[in-house]
Amino acid sequence: MNPQDVLRTTFGFPDFRGVQRQVVDRVLAGERTLAVMPTGAGKSLTYQLPATMMEGTCVVVSPLIALMHDQLRAAEAVGIRAATLTSVDTNRAETIERFRGGELDLLYVAPERASNEAFRNLLRAAPLALFAIDEAHCVSEWGHDFRPDYRLLRPLMDAFPDVPRLALTATADAHTRDDILNQLGIPRDGMIVAGFDRPNIRYAISPRDNMTRQVADFIAGQTGPGIVYAQTRKAVETLAEKLSGNGRPVLPYHAGLDPDVRRRNQAAFVESEDMVIVATVAFGMGIDKPDVRFVAHAGLPKSIEAYYQETGRAGRDGDPAVAQLFWGADDFARARQRIGEVESDRQPGERARLTALGALVETAGCRRAILLRHFGETPPERCGNCDNCLETPKSIDASVTAQKYLSAVFRTGQTFGAGYVESVLTGQSSERSLMNGHESLSVWGIVEGDEAALLKPVGRALLLRDALRTNPHGGLEFGPGARPILKGEAGLDLVLPPKRERRRKGSGAVANPVGDPLFEALRDKRRTLAQEAAVPPYVIFHDSVLREMAATRPATLAELSRIPGIGARKLAAYGEAFLEAIREAVDA
Template sequence: MADLLDTLKTTFGFSAFRGVQHQVIDRVMAGQRTAAIMPTGAGKSLCYQLPAVMLPGTCVVISPLIALMHDQLRAAEAVGIKAATLTSVDTNQAETIARFKSGDLNLLYAAPERASGDGFRDLLSQGKLSLFAIDEAHCVSEWGHDFRPDYRLLRPLFDRFSSVPRLALTATADEHTRADILTQLGISEDGLIVAGFDRPNIRYNIAPRAGTTRQISDFVAETPGAGIIYAQTRAQTEKLAAQLALNGRPTRAYHAGLEASVRAANQAAFVKSEDMVMVATIAFGMGIDKPDVRFVAHAGLPKSIEAYYQETGRAGRDGDPAAAQLFWGADDFARARIRLSEIPEDRIAGERTRLSALANLVETGTCRRAVLLRHFGESPPDNCGNCDNCLNPPARTNLTELARKLLSAVYRTGQMFGVGHIEAVLTGQSNEKVLKLGHDRLSVFGIVTGDEAEMVKPVARALLLRDALGQTEHGGLELGPEARAILKGEAEFAIAIPPRREGKRRRSNDQPANPVGDPLFEALRGRRRELAAEAQMPPYVIFHDSTLREMATVRPTTLGELGRLGGVGTRKLEAYGEAFLAVIKSN
């Protein structure tokens, strides 16, 4: 234990383990096979990096994306770990192979496509191995939301070196996915460690779409720091990026249709920036290893709760407050149900369950975090105090009669018109279309008045979400399988109505980077920015904001005092200590 803590402090700058890190590392050091389910930001990489430093031989890390490997390589080298990547874009492959054979590497990163090949297996037989670490291990499971077939080809590699411990790591795995990870990677059930899924520093906000570009623009204007906007199409990505750029915020776009060099340049610019907004499709995925992302917003529905959890989890990995904002539309669910008919029969039931779970998340009037955590098998409290519903509880209103009127109007008009026309009929609008079709003579004409009229669109949206309404291929409304029970009075229909937004919303980050306006903190941040530019690396690789805040509070005057702060290891103290002490002294 003393040796572990000593290495933890001298190499990584931390004086204690967090959460289940110690439990996972103990198993690795004892040579046991382990699968660890740990939330993003809980320090998964430390669970293999620290053993890699202490154990003889090389830890082989299987990672899904080249960009992610290079980010992790940069962070490892910054604390003095001997690391290398072996990827298709590396020009120093011969040097890396020589270093591995001579025992000069603590960490060797490789993609599953390479690692599953015979050539890589032969290479590993020529050196000493300390550990196999499988990052983003949910990719091994067909149940997972990011299934990568090459992950399922890794087992022969591990079994070839059966005495080498293996560690599977992921932040996103429901019960089915966990079981599949254990089976596919040859890990016993007693090797499973689940740390929990809660990310208490992330504030979850979910709202219906009502002018996506304006909503996203307002959200970005109110939320400082670097952030990611997930759009559903390439065209929407570029449109939103252009609009946000007009507001003066540094903005880039990222999608699979861009040239590879443009994507790489945009990602590199985002990683180094402290306030850039990246508007992206989900092509901008697991390769993001940037801890100071302050917000993630979705301009449309994600694929699943697992995808939502992982994508929002890219915010606030440094532990500082962050925001997750989702804007959704009922048409998202209509399209998702249509896609269900296009997938293999054996997957339909599971995908339908996932879609229902998403519907519950966006429609609930209760705690969002509790819905998320229950999905992953946890038993959270009923109120988290850090989501929109807990901070501003919505009213739950019984609108069964209005729902029946709306469904009747859809049926009596022929199940072919959009919500605008249905609303016109229900509220008695004698416009040209209504009159021409004779819908003013229907029994449902003008039966909705007063306050009910304002609720027609929200009720239609909720009926679509609950599959009581569907959409035709031309966008018209038709009755869905859940309509019958509502029309017959066998099911109650209630929706949560959020409080009206009055004026500007308060900033989405309760604690900004500099909560007390300390000029020393800003000076330290400025020096960090200069050093990062000189070294051509992201500022956070030098020190996180939390370390700079501690510097500004403690105001150390010697290297010894500075070295006692969190996040200041021996290598970083030697490289940057004097530069930051000089800033403290002059302020």
């Protein structure tokens, strides 16, 4: 069979997408390849499909056990012979025997095994088809998610020079891509870059004022499962508790939870069709759930690369999804403090990452364009699917207000917080202002009327641009960006986002047929079959497959087989059950 036939019979798709065919052809030709493909572009197919055609086993290096097990279930569901070899597997002896006997298409392992001489000896005793390195950016210190164990993969692969190697990542800028090629021994002409655009994701970014209310309002406008990222374990638990009781299940996830609780919460989310999980950013890299409909950041991610990867956990099935970020100026202040604590040779790169994030949250232009330009692309000026493109924000010159703000910080001694500085500027008398003698200052009460409404966003912008910093006691003091603004050598343009009305529930929803009894019957059937097979519903079929069933109403297995996403194995396993569900719903 040729790759096109395998694509149709095993995976149920009529055509390859994007650069998939290019990557598959290189792998089948025995070439070394780095594939940079956005999440949701079908990276796993580029090694799974060749693995079914090549002699021997494809060894897949994947960073997290939970991710391996999700990928294992998906592979087995289409009839691929697959197994994992991890510390939690109880059938290790059986897996090793199958591997040695050439009875596996795929074997998933963690990078830590690369340093294990026993594992290297096992590889020598088994027929090898391919090394596939998932999340390959983890090999680079320039990447946002460096894993030292990935540095051991090249010596392992070099011991088997005739076995082709395929590195895969969705998140790598030009510098990181060069490092991956070098660290994994892949020639420069072996790199295939598919682009970074995720057009189905709508990006939106808002300043933080009341985090819990903002997140709750956002979730109220969404349907389907979603992830809310908080920055600390305490913030995860607090936010999860406050979001509970709003009409849908909410669970926390972080490394400090009891391992059994953490596993149960993750399993519940993976299997759910409407759950919200509040988590630290480690969550998501370990799941392969395609139907996440939204990702919300309750705080600033650590870099544009991290933001791209974390938001990329939404909409992997290609259906519409939303990525919402809420940020505060104190996020940037804390980030600068952390940069000051890292090794000096890393600080310039970390400052550049923070500056790039500042440009993303402050822009009045297209968010997607900034993201794509960061990864070296030349996108259109407007995407039509981010908050700024959908509703253009107002931009004003707030340089004079910024000078007043900085003057007030200076004249009050660079020791007071933002609230007090703003009260001085607006002339709000208090016991403290009288005691400090600040009511006689030249800056007392110099801001009034509409300008007063600018003080909070101006203060936020000054902190973001490092014109102001916070001391350990929360007081404001000058940063290196203060002097140019005070002297009029630099201005401050302020972006004022439009007032957002609270969206009614479901306004960000996928275009599933609402109220269609046939579609709901198909979802019920999928849920029952998933429970019987102990797999998440999406492993049976994605929503897009059910929508096509509801629209075309196939009456025979032959008609059903023509729907994209239904391969031979799934047709045999579930075809009759879904045809029966269609007949019953139509006849009802």
